[in-house]
Amino acid sequence: MSDAVDRNCGINETNDEDERELRSGAPGSGHPTGNSVRPKKLILHIDLNNTILVSDAVTKQGTVAALDYFLSTVTWGHMSKGKWEWISEAPSLSPPNKDAVSYYSKFGRVAGFTTAGPGRKFRGVLEEHLAQLRWPADLPADEEFSVRGEDGNLYHWILPSFFQLLQDLASQGREFAILFRTFGTDLPRVLAVVRRALTQGDHPLFPDLPALKLSVSDLPGRIRCSAKGTVLTRGQEKLSSRDGDRAIYQYLSAVEGLGGFQDHFDWWARNTYSILGGKPLWVDPFDASVQHIFIDDNIRQTDEDTIVHPKVFLEPEGSQTRTASTSELYDLCLVQNDLLQAISDSGYFTKRIQSCQENYESNLQQGTS
Structure with missing residues (x-):
C-alpha cells in the first residue's frame, strides 16, 4: 500500500533544472525570503471518513467496523509458503520493510479483522482506541455529536481533535479556511453539525467555538473530472480547468470559513485508484500568501495507490501545471492521516499542520539559497 516515508523529499528537490527553479521561486515571483515572511493563509x-469521522455511510460501517477496517490498512506482513505471516508488531502508516504489504492490500476488506480474522493480535489496539473515542459517560447523548456503535456504546461522531484544531489555529491568530473533500455522502450532515457547533456552541466539550466567528457554507459543492479537465461547481458558481487551472486555484485560495466538495469517485476508479484519478489539489510554490494542505487517510507514497492528485503550477501566475509525485509533497502539502493518533491525541491535526508549514518554508528557503 505504501512505500517507506522519505521526509527529506520536498518541492525543491528534482533532477530537472526547470522544476528546481520552479519550486525555489523564480526571480520576480514575489516569493519572500528570510525572517520577514508573513504566515501564509492556510487552506486545509x-x-x-477515517480522517475526522470513524464511520462510513457509503459502506455502512459503524464506528467499530470502520476502525477495525483501518487497522487492516496499517498492519503489515507477507505470504510465506502459501500462508500469511505478520511482520508488524504494531500498526504503522509505513511498511516496516520493502517486502511488507498491508493486510488490506493483499486481501481487501475483511469483516471482523481483529475478531475472527488473523488480525486478532491487534484486538487490543482496537479496544484501546474505542475507549478513547467513547462519548463521556457524564454527558447526555447527542444525536448529532455522538453516534451509537454496533457494540451499543456511544462514540464521538466527529473527532474532538478536529474541533481542537479550529481552536488552536484561531488562538494562534492564523488566517485559515477548511474545505471538506470526500467521495462519500456524509458531507451535508457534517456541514450541518459543524455549523451547529460553531454558531450555537452546543458541543459540550467545545462550548466556546462561536467566539471564533467562523462561517460555515452548508451548500455542498462538487468536483468532477474527465479527460477534458476538471469542473468545480457550488450553487450558481462554476469553474472549469478548460480555461486554465489558475481560476480554480484562485477560487479555492479565496474561500473563507468552512465548506466542502464531493469529489469524483468514479473517475478515481476508472484510473485504477491511482494518483491521476485522485482528488485534485492545486499547489502554487510561487504564492507567498497561501499554502494548501490536504489531509486524508488514503494518501500513499505509492502513486499507483493514492487518493490525491497534486497539480503544481509551472510558473508565476501561469495556468499550466504538472502532476507532482506524492513523495515530493509528503508532509509539505499532503498529510497521510493516522487515525489512531487522531483519536488518541487531541493536538494531532495541529501538530501535523505545523510540521507541514515548517517543512514547506524550509524547502522553499533551501531553493533560494
Whole structure:
C-alpha cells in the first residue's frame, strides 16, 4: 500500500533544472525570503471518513467496523509458503520493510479483522482506541455529536481533535479556511453539525467555538473530472480547468470559513485508484500568501495507490501545471492521516499542520539559497 516515508523529499528537490527553479521561486515571483515572511493563509482540505469521522455511510460501517477496517490498512506482513505471516508488531502508516504489504492490500476488506480474522493480535489496539473515542459517560447523548456503535456504546461522531484544531489555529491568530473533500455522502450532515457547533456552541466539550466567528457554507459543492479537465461547481458558481487551472486555484485560495466538495469517485476508479484519478489539489510554490494542505487517510507514497492528485503550477501566475509525485509533497502539502493518533491525541491535526508549514518554508528557503 505504501512505500517507506522519505521526509527529506520536498518541492525543491528534482533532477530537472526547470522544476528546481520552479519550486525555489523564480526571480520576480514575489516569493519572500528570510525572517520577514508573513504566515501564509492556510487552506486545509480535509477528508471525512477515517480522517475526522470513524464511520462510513457509503459502506455502512459503524464506528467499530470502520476502525477495525483501518487497522487492516496499517498492519503489515507477507505470504510465506502459501500462508500469511505478520511482520508488524504494531500498526504503522509505513511498511516496516520493502517486502511488507498491508493486510488490506493483499486481501481487501475483511469483516471482523481483529475478531475472527488473523488480525486478532491487534484486538487490543482496537479496544484501546474505542475507549478513547467513547462519548463521556457524564454527558447526555447527542444525536448529532455522538453516534451509537454496533457494540451499543456511544462514540464521538466527529473527532474532538478536529474541533481542537479550529481552536488552536484561531488562538494562534492564523488566517485559515477548511474545505471538506470526500467521495462519500456524509458531507451535508457534517456541514450541518459543524455549523451547529460553531454558531450555537452546543458541543459540550467545545462550548466556546462561536467566539471564533467562523462561517460555515452548508451548500455542498462538487468536483468532477474527465479527460477534458476538471469542473468545480457550488450553487450558481462554476469553474472549469478548460480555461486554465489558475481560476480554480484562485477560487479555492479565496474561500473563507468552512465548506466542502464531493469529489469524483468514479473517475478515481476508472484510473485504477491511482494518483491521476485522485482528488485534485492545486499547489502554487510561487504564492507567498497561501499554502494548501490536504489531509486524508488514503494518501500513499505509492502513486499507483493514492487518493490525491497534486497539480503544481509551472510558473508565476501561469495556468499550466504538472502532476507532482506524492513523495515530493509528503508532509509539505499532503498529510497521510493516522487515525489512531487522531483519536488518541487531541493536538494531532495541529501538530501535523505545523510540521507541514515548517517543512514547506524550509524547502522553499533551501531553493533560494
